[in-house]
Amino acid sequence: MPNVKIVTDSSCTFEKKYREDLNITVIPLSVMIDDVLYPDDDALTGERFMEMMGAAKALPKTSQPPIGYFAELYDELGKDGSPIISIHMTQSLSGTVESARQATFLTNSEVTVFDSGFIDQSLAFIVIRAAEMAQAGASVEEIMAEVKKIKENSRLFIGISSLDNLVKGGRVSRAKGVLSNVLNMRIVMELEDGSLLPIMKGRGKKTFSKWFENFKDELSKFAHVKRIGISHTGRTEFIEEAKAALQEMFPDMEIPVLHTNPIVATHTGEDAFAIMYYTD
Secondary structure (H helix, E strand, C coil): CCCCEEEEECCCCCCHHHHHHCCEEEECCEEEECCEEEECCCCCCHHHHHHHHHHCCCCCEEECCCHHHHHHHHHHHHCCCCCEEEEECCCCCCCHHHHHHHHHHHCCCCEEEEECCCCHHHHHHHHHHHHHHHHCCCCHHHHHHHHHHHHHCEEEEEEECCCHHHHHCCCHHHCCCCCCCCCCCEEEEEEECCEEEEEEEECCCHHHHHHHHHHHHHHHCCCCEEEEEEEECCCCHHHHHHHHHHHHHCCCCCCCEEECCHHHHHHHCCCCEEEEEEEC
16 A cells, blocks of 8 residues: 655745655645735745734735645545545634634545644644655554654743734733733743643743743653754744754754744744744
8 A cells, every 4th residue: 555645734834955855745825915825825924924913904814725725636646546534733723724624525535634733833843754654654543653742742821012903913812811901011821722821921031031940940850851943933032042052952862943833923923933843
């Protein structure tokens, strides 16, 4: 039987080499900026998007791919008999995974859809491991057991310098306890079970630094941290300090520092970051 094929969406933040080396298919979401629709693909880099969003008259709007797009892709990928695992961002932030599920009824290909519960590099951790296993000839059942394990052992933290975009996009209601009228407040939240949960608030740069000290203490308690990722909407002094500190803690680990994708950046705004990891 042909190897399993892996599909994800463009909220998955990873280096292009993984997509190419591991034969991962990425379905682009779309971003509407001042009534012009752009596919979230290689042409719309995170840096270019931040410039466009900064100049836009209103907050960009994101949308998931049509069900028909998924169905056509599944037909194409599965025409040689390959089973497909389609892994997507948390349903609480996008209808993408539901579109993927609906498309399974419109294709003859064997498709398993998985809600990662995450976004960004936490989604990438799951997708990359699934693709590595698929390339090695693992079965759907074996891959699904592993991705469920990674999901359970993952944590993702997001630091936001301004609540402005979350308020405009209607996402702030998902972050219970956040004062939506204090837009200059810095907040660190955890994405847990699809919800953004505030864990630290403050008005200055020390808010992020204070949280990071606690974060390092947390990491030091694990015997085996498998992967760590740092994403951002613009490299800041804090990002550089965090990278250096984590690399010192885990000198043999490759810790990518990547500009996040437009889907995430729309909601976080400028000078935001995410730090994520998973353990055995």
